[in-house]
Amino acid sequence: MTEHVDLSRERAEIAALASGFLPRLTDWLRIPSISADPAHHEDVAASAGWLAGALRSDGWPVVQVWDDTEALPAVYACWPSDDPDAPTVLVYGHHDVQPVDPLAEWLHPPFEPVVAGGQLFARGACDDKGHVALHLLAMRAHLAATGRPTPAVTLKLLAEGEEESGSPHIAELLRAHADELSCDLIVVSDTGMFAEGVPSVCTGMRGVAAAQVTFRGQRVDLHSGQFGGAVPNPATELARLVAALHDGDGRVQVPGFYDDVREPTDAEREAFATLPFDQDAWLAGPAAGARATTGEYGWSTLERLWVRPTAEVNGLGGGYQGPGAKTIVPTDAFAKLSFRLVPDQVPDKIIAGVRQFVAEHTPGGIEAELDVEGGVPPCLSDLSHPGVAAVVDAMTAAFGQEVLFSREGGAGPEAIIQAELGGVPLAFLGVGLPDDRIHAPNEKVSIDLLYKGAEAAACLWRLLGERAEQVRRTP
Amino acid sequence: MTEHVDLSRERAEIAALASGFLPRLTDWLRIPSISADPAHHEDVAASAGWLAGALRSDGWPVVQVWDDTEALPAVYACWPSDDPDAPTVLVYGHHDVQPVDPLAEWLHPPFEPVVAGGQLFARGACDDKGHVALHLLAMRAHLAATGRPTPAVTLKLLAEGEEESGSPHIAELLRAHADELSCDLIVVSDTGMFAEGVPSVCTGMRGVAAAQVTFRGQRVDLHSGQFGGAVPNPATELARLVAALHDGDGRVQVPGFYDDVREPTDAEREAFATLPFDQDAWLAGPAAGARATTGEYGWSTLERLWVRPTAEVNGLGGGYQGPGAKTIVPTDAFAKLSFRLVPDQVPDKIIAGVRQFVAEHTPGGIEAELDVEGGVPPCLSDLSHPGVAAVVDAMTAAFGQEVLFSREGGAGPEAIIQAELGGVPLAFLGVGLPDDRIHAPNEKVSIDLLYKGAEAAACLWRLLGERAEQVRRTP
Numbered sequence: 001m002t003e004h005v006d007l008s009r010e011r012a013e014i015a016a017l018a019s020g021f022l023p024r025l026t027d028w029l030r031i032p033s034i035s036a037d038p039a040h041h042e043d044v045a046a047s048a049g050w051l052a053g054a055l056r057s058d059g060w061p062v063v064q065v066w067d068d069t070e071a072l073p074a075v076y077a078c079w080p081s082d083d084p085d086a087p088t089v090l091v092y093g094h095h096d097v098q099p100v101d102p103l104a105e106w107l108h109p110p111f112e113p114v115v116a117g118g119q120l121f122a123r124g125a126c127d128d129k130g131h132v133a134l135h136l137l138a139m140r141a142h143l144a145a146t147g148r149p150t151p152a153v154t155l156k157l158l159a160e161g162e163e164e165s166g167s168p169h170i171a172e173l174l175r176a177h178a179d180e181l182s183c184d185l186i187v188v189s190d191t192g193m194f195a196e197g198v199p200s201v202c203t204g205m206r207g208v209a210a211a212q213v214t215f216r217g218q219r220v221d222l223h224s225g226q227f228g229g230a231v232p233n234p235a236t237e238l239a240r241l242v243a244a245l246h247d248g249d250g251r252v253q254v255p256g257f258y259d260d261v262r263e264p265t266d267a268e269r270e271a272f273a274t275l276p277f278d279q280d281a282w283l284a285g286p287a288a289g290a291r292a293t294t295g296e297y298g299w300s301t302l303e304r305l306w307v308r309p310t311a312e313v314n315g316l317g318g319g320y321q322g323p324g325a326k327t328i329v330p331t332d333a334f335a336k337l338s339f340r341l342v343p344d345q346v347p348d349k350i351i352a353g354v355r356q357f358v359a360e361h362t363p364g365g366i367e368a369e370l371d372v373e374g375g376v377p378p379c380l381s382d383l384s385h386p387g388v389a390a391v392v393d394a395m396t397a398a399f400g401q402e403v404l405f406s407r408e409g410g411a412g413p414e415a416i417i418q419a420e421l422g423g424v425p426l427a428f429l430g431v432g433l434p435d436d437r438i439h440a441p442n443e444k445v446s447i448d449l450l451y452k453g454a455e456a457a458a459c460l461w462r463l464l465g466e467r468a469e470q471v472r473r474t475p
Numbered sequence: 476m477t478e479h480v481d482l483s484r485e486r487a488e489i490a491a492l493a494s495g496f497l498p499r500l501t502d503w504l505r506i507p508s509i510s511a512d513p514a515h516h517e518d519v520a521a522s523a524g525w526l527a528g529a530l531r532s533d534g535w536p537v538v539q540v541w542d543d544t545e546a547l548p549a550v551y552a553c554w555p556s557d558d559p560d561a562p563t564v565l566v567y568g569h570h571d572v573q574p575v576d577p578l579a580e581w582l583h584p585p586f587e588p589v590v591a592g593g594q595l596f597a598r599g600a601c602d603d604k605g606h607v608a609l610h611l612l613a614m615r616a617h618l619a620a621t622g623r624p625t626p627a628v629t630l631k632l633l634a635e636g637e638e639e640s641g642s643p644h645i646a647e648l649l650r651a652h653a654d655e656l657s658c659d660l661i662v663v664s665d666t667g668m669f670a671e672g673v674p675s676v677c678t679g680m681r682g683v684a685a686a687q688v689t690f691r692g693q694r695v696d697l698h699s700g701q702f703g704g705a706v707p708n709p710a711t712e713l714a715r716l717v718a719a720l721h722d723g724d725g726r727v728q729v730p731g732f733y734d735d736v737r738e739p740t741d742a743e744r745e746a747f748a749t750l751p752f753d754q755d756a757w758l759a760g761p762a763a764g765a766r767a768t769t770g771e772y773g774w775s776t777l778e779r780l781w782v783r784p785t786a787e788v789n790g791l792g793g794g795y796q797g798p799g800a801k802t803i804v805p806t807d808a809f810a811k812l813s814f815r816l817v818p819d820q821v822p823d824k825i826i827a828g829v830r831q832f833v834a835e836h837t838p839g840g841i842e843a844e845l846d847v848e849g850g851v852p853p854c855l856s857d858l859s860h861p862g863v864a865a866v867v868d869a870m871t872a873a874f875g876q877e878v879l880f881s882r883e884g885g886a887g888p889e890a891i892i893q894a895e896l897g898g899v900p901l902a903f904l905g906v907g908l909p910d911d912r913i914h915a916p917n918e919k920v921s922i923d924l925l926y927k928g929a930e931a932a933a934c935l936w937r938l939l940g941e942r943a944e945q946v947r948r949t950p
Contacts, residue, residue: 036797036798036799036800036801037797037798037799038798098801099795099797099801101795101797102696102806105695165799165800166800205700206700208700208802210800210802212800217765217766218765218766220580220912220915220916220917221577221914221915221916222765222914222915223884223885223913223914223915224785224787224789224813224815224914225680225681225683225815225883225884225885225886226780226883226884226885226909226913227765227780227884228780228785228787228813228815228884229770229771229779229780229783229784229785229787229815229884230768230769230770230776230779230780231758231765231767231768231769232765232766232767232769233787233788235717235788235789235790235791235810236717236718236720236721236787236788238714238791239713239714239715239716239717239718239788239791239810240714240717240718241714242710242711242714242715242718243711243714243715243717243718243719244718245711246711283706290692290693290697290702290706290707290840291692291693291707291839291840291841291842292706292707292838292839292840292841293705293706293840294705294706294707294838294839294840295704295705296704301705304704304705305701305702305703305704305705308704309704310699310703310704312699312703312704312708312711312802312804313708313710313711313714313793313794313805313808314699314710314794314795314800314801314802314803314804314805315710315793315794315795315796315801315803315805316710316713316714316791316792316793316794316796316808317791317792317793317796318788318790318791318792319788319789319790319791319811320574320576320789320790320811321790321791321792321811322511322512322574322576323511323512323513324510324511324512324640324848325511325640325641325685325687325789325811325813325848325849326511326573326574326789326790326811326914327683327685327787327789327813327885327886327914328789328790328914328915329787329789330788330789330790331577333788333791335710335714336794336795336796336800336801338699338703338800338802340699340700340703340704363767363769364766364767364769365765365766365767365768365769366766367766373799373800374800408700408701409698409700409701409702409703409704410698410700410701410802411700411802434701437695438698438701439696439697439698439699439801439802439803440695440696440697440698440803441695441696442695
């Protein structure tokens with residue numbers, strides 16, 4: 001099924017260009033573009049400006065910073081092919097990063113990149129500045145390797161500025177720029193591989209719906225001796241709501257939660273079972289650092305991560321959190337909840353179920369508030385599409401070994417992008433590793449894997465040009 | 476039963492001294508003596524120094540700051556009577572205060588006292604600097620009213636410096652100073668009355684046991700997409716533990732929790748039922764600002780507050796609490812728990828039960844830690860004791876109306892003090908109101924009630940001198 005592809009020219013060009021790659025990426029990683037924190041929104045803008053400058057200096061003919069919508073600044077670039085038959089490919093990534101707390105657990109400051117042991121440590125190194133940066137390198141290598149003045153595909157790049165906040169304005173952004181973004185294939189570069197030494201191509205991502213539940217009781221913190229035992233305690237009541245989120249089998253109790261879940265096929269479950277997954281090593285390793293697995297009864301760990309929806313508490317707060325004891329009945333308490341969704345769950349329907357669940361679990365004397373933080377639908381890649389097949393061929397060539405298929409548990413706006421752009425096929429090209437600690441302290445990326453990813457991308461543009469007829473949607 | 480007592484002389488002296496009282500108390504209230512926060516321990520020392528200075532300037536012959544134990548500085552003063560038959564009375568109060576968060580809810584800064592509408596607003600105004608200060612005023616009035624060079628009782632004052640932290644070193648302090656503290660009667664001034672216009676004498680206080688439960692899961696915050704649904708979430712698990720603290724009838728599920736509870740007598744329950752308690756007004760009023768009552772099935776609100784033990788969550792924390800969403804599986808989560816205890820529950824036994832409860836509710840993959848924050852046993856006042864009867868007479872005289880009996884839901888170290896001093900009888904003289912918002916933002920005290928309290932105290936020393944033979948333990 002996989003065609004043998006020679007990418008020795010691309011590899012040689014990337015090796016030649018490598019010395020300039022890291023200093024450049026490192027520069028970018030110094031910008032704390034945390035989209036979830038309004039205090040860092042100027043940094044998100046600075047990060048967009050940095051990327052636009054880098055693209056221009058690489059010679060991309062069209063480079064724009066999009067700040068004409070409510071979205072935080074996004075960067076758009078296009079390098080048209082001079083081949084009238086060339087397909088158009090949109091690469092999607094993002095330049096904003098996760099918050100950094102708990103800061104004390106970082107071995108190096110998150111925005112002072114450090115290289116050690118072949119790894120680049122910084123917030124955003126893997127998720128997702130490293131991935132976006134590899135495409136700049138890949139484009140230079142592609143042009144140099146093919147000797148073309150323009151790429152073999154019309155390549156478009158969209159680097160979003162608020163993916164880590166749930167891409168709340170991505171649909172608006174896509175609609176405002178529908179013409180610029182039209183394409184035959186979307187290549188998402190914001191995912192990972194199954195393991196070091198096990199190159200794989202992602203075939204789908206879970207979606208997410210997130211909301212904060214706040215329970216308010218009394219108007220002021222009350223003395224727990226004077227009032228405790230006779231008035232509702234919002235922290236206790238909130239804990240009861242959280243405890244009721246799952247039944248004893250780990251099934252989520254939000255009304256209608258499983259209604260739209262597409263069950264994986266037996267073939268898919270068998271394919272997952274053949275992946276070289278060492279659960280004990282995974283548990284003990286730096287990735288999880290966990291002591292036990294848990295989850296929905298009747299499903300394997302990989303299935304729980306890839307094809308089953310979940311409910312998680314991302315944060316809890318309320319009452320006194322300082323040193324020592326303070327014997328109060330707190331005024332309020334909150335839980336930040338997020339739900340990982342699988343095809344064909346719909347975030348809005350899940351949030352409606354959560355609203356009903358909260359109403360059903362709000363006791364007398366408590367006022368509940370639900371703040372919806374935005375949702376992202378799940379997505380799937382169609383392996384029968386020639387564009388997706390080309391990604392598999394390019395990855396196989398870059399790694400020199402069979403490429404397996406996995407899914408991602410994480411969510412991005414891929415499904416929205418796909419829907420807004422008219423159902424364009426979706427492919428994933430990512431080189432993150434499970435132990436890259438994205439969203440956690442000491443995030444890192446393997447520098448070698450960034451080069452492998454750049455080789456695959458550079459090769460992919462050539463392959464897609466060669467297979468233009470199969471890949472173009474409108475012949 | 477109540478003897479008519481004339482305190483017109485004491486009242487006149489207090490009126491004459493009143494102009495100097497508030498400026499002095501206000502000075503003291505400016506010192507943020509928050510014992511729970513190590514950053515304020517110097518302020519606790521400054522507060523002790525301030526009180527010692529005030530006592531000396533009032534002419535108390537013995538004034539000492541006790542900082543010779545692990546306890547935060549306590550203030551001890553003694554004014555011996557020149558009457559060899561005089562009984563010895565120990566007044567207990569404290570000069571440390573509760574933390575002030577949430578600071579944003581204070582209408583005036585907590586340590587910038589403001590007088591408005593006959594109320595004095597500041598952290599500690601009621602709990603407990605106002606109460607300690609009324610005894611300085613009362614002593615001056617007592618001497619002036621009786622024309623005595625020394626008081627009619629040998630009066631000792633102990634103002635502790637860490638009551639709001641659960642008095643962790645009170646036993647050590649009492650043992651180190653057992654000789655100085657010997658007495659015939661303990662008068663606690665750290666409680667309140669049933670309501671404005673309903674003067675009452677407290678006959679008992681609930682105790683407390685407090686501990687923080689921390690659940691630790693993975694070593695780092697994990698991406699909830701990459702790991703969620705397959706590894707334990709400490710926040711979810713902690714919520715389950717908290718939810719399991721009570722059954723459907725509101726009964727605490729800690730093993731052995733009710734073993735030592737002394738059930739109230741039918742007579743006591745009837746007496747509570749006759750108190751003019753307007754539950755709707757109490758709920759809606761500034762005290763609770765609550766929307767509903769709740770609690771243990773089968774007991775009235777006052778019973779739930781006074782004679783039934785409770786389990787409360789004072790604070791919850793864990794994971795991401797900042798703005799927006801952060802989709803992580805947090806490393807850990809904690810709950811600050813406190814348990815209000817009634818006679819004859821023993822804090823150490825309750826904590827042992829909590830330890831067992833936590834162990835039974837710690838799932839695989841989670842490591843539990845229990846930090847015990849200190850405990851205080853419950854206590855009861857013996858209404859048949861002549862010293863306690865004298866307090867009732869003095870309060871009746873000060874308020875000019877019948878004094879009722881209530882209990883306090885709150886805890887102090889009274890039971891420990893009583894036990895360490897050899898079972899000395901315990902009486903309560905306090906003028907706080909349920910809406911004084913102790914432990915909450917905008918704490919205040921009624922200035923008139925402080926004067927009433929001072930009248931009662933000044934009168935009490937005279938009465939106890941007159942009834943010396945009945946009050947002295949060793950004739």
